Amino acid sequence: MTNKLKVGIIGLGSMGTTHLDIYSKIKEVEITAIADSIQSRLDGTTKAEGNISGQAEGGVTGLSATKYLDGMDLINNADIDIVDICVGTDLHFVFVEAALAKGKHVLVEKPLARTYDEAKKIVQLAEGSECYVMSAMCLRYWPAWVYLKEAIQTNQFGKCLSLNCKRQTSFPGGAFYSDHHQCGGALLDLHVHDTDFINYCLGLPDAVFSQGYVGPSGGIDHIVTNYIYKKSGSSTLVSSEGTWTMQEGYGFNMSFTANFENGTLSYLLDDDETLKLFRAGEVPESIKLKEGMGYEFEIRTFIDEILSGNKTNFELLKQAAETIKIIEAEKKSIDTCKVVSI
Numbered sequence: 001m002t003n004k005l006k007v008g009i010i011g012l013g014s015m016g017t018t019h020l021d022i023y024s025k026i027k028e029v030e031i032t033a034i035a036d037s038i039q040s041r042l043d044g045t046t047k048a049e050g051n052i053s054g055q056a057e058g059g060v061t062g063l064s065a066t067k068y069l070d071g072m073d074l075i076n077n078a079d080i081d082i083v084d085i086c087v088g089t090d091l092h093f094v095f096v097e098a099a100l101a102k103g104k105h106v107l108v109e110k111p112l113a114r115t116y117d118e119a120k121k122i123v124q125l126a127e128g129s130e131c132y133v134m135s136a137m138c139l140r141y142w143p144a145w146v147y148l149k150e151a152i153q154t155n156q157f158g159k160c161l162s163l164n165c166k167r168q169t170s171f172p173g174g175a176f177y178s179d180h181h182q183c184g185g186a187l188l189d190l191h192v193h194d195t196d197f198i199n200y201c202l203g204l205p206d207a208v209f210s211q212g213y214v215g216p217s218g219g220i221d222h223i224v225t226n227y228i229y230k231k232s233g234s235s236t237l238v239s240s241e242g243t244w245t246m247q248e249g250y251g252f253n254m255s256f257t258a259n260f261e262n263g264t265l266s267y268l269l270d271d272d273e274t275l276k277l278f279r280a281g282e283v284p285e286s287i288k289l290k291e292g293m294g295y296e297f298e299i300r301t302f303i304d305e306i307l308s309g310n311k312t313n314f315e316l317l318k319q320a321a322e323t324i325k326i327i328e329a330e331k332k333s334i335d336t337c338k339v340v341s342i
């Protein structure tokens with residue numbers, strides 16, 4: 001018998017294997033079961049790859065866990081305390097619903113759901129459940145963004161005048177990303193990180209104005225958005241760009257530039273990770289960040305919340321749902337070429 005929390009992971013793509021790696025290093029957790037509908041991913045003869053160094057490092061070889069070809073069978077395993085849902089976005093809602101019906105704690109990959117309607121239903125189900133539910137919005141836990149949020153909220157460099165976030169990569173490929181009905185295109189799948197951070201850090205915008213174009217997923221795969229906060233003149237100027245239409249071989253980068261009254265913060269993650277602070281009259285400073293990726297701090301937080309017996313943090317879960325409302329407004333803005341209220 002063990003007192004460890006027993007986790008089952010559904011979906012062994014780039015994210016499932018990233019989570020697998022992280023759980024294997026947490027002493028309070030035991031990976032009891034894994035599920036994937038592709039036999040070779042289950043038995044470890046094939047393996048998904050990530051797009052950032054440090055992702056998808058987990059492997060199933062040597063893992064003593066019960067294996068299922070269907071994630072629903074894993075949910076029916078009475079021995080499991082936590083279900084970690086890493087299947088494609090269009091399947092998030094049905095798996096969250098089934099896991100909560102069986103009394104499991106749930107970590108569900110981002111975005112919370114494929115549509116705002118489904119995301120709202122997840123929030124309702126979580127409200128009626130004793131179990132802990134977390135949306136894996138990893139940027140909320142990524143050290144550079146944690147630093148940025150604190151800088152904005154404490155006014156340590158004065159008021160934040162502008163924030164621009166960017167994330168660019170070539171097309172990830174594969175069945176899930178090639179079908180916008182499943183993944184929601186780069187608009188929902190990639191750009192959601194920045195939209196969510198903006199919502200989490202600055203609150204729900206009053207309106208958005210977006211432009212974008214269709215790419216290889218068949219949906220919007222390159223998007224540029226201005227987030228409008230109505231207190232014009234005093235509000236932060238906020239914009240973001242997300243794309244996976246870069247030519248093959250371009251790689252992946254994510255960045256932000258935040259301009260404050262008394263400083264400019266500039267972050268870039270490509271092959272390396274740098275956060276720089278520029279202040280008038282001072283030598284530019286490289287800020288030392290806590291080592292590690294957002295995924296591990298996010299999963300650590302999730303496990304700590306369960307261990308401490310806390311209820312679901314509904315504010316965070318609701319924000320993850322509202323992020324999808326903003327994404328849907330961005331899509332409407334692209335379609336109509338108009339400012340769309342949230």
Ligand SMILES: NC(=O)c1ccc[n+]([C@@H]2O[C@H](COP(=O)([O-])OP(=O)(O)OC[C@H]3O[C@@H](n4cnc5c(N)ncnc54)[C@H](O)[C@@H]3O)[C@@H](O)[C@H]2O)c1
Nearest residue numbers: 011012013014015036037038070071086087088089109176
């Ligand atoms: N947080 C991040 O930075 C980040 C990065 C990449 C992907 N994601 C998210 O993670 C999710 C998965 O993305 P991915 O790149 O790992 O996708 P993927 O397609 O590589 O992996 C999904 C896996 O789920 C399996 N699967 C599908 N239906 C199943 C079922 N019924 N039972 C068991 N297994 C099933 C598939 O066989 C596949 O191996 C998506 O929602 C995506 O948006 C998040």
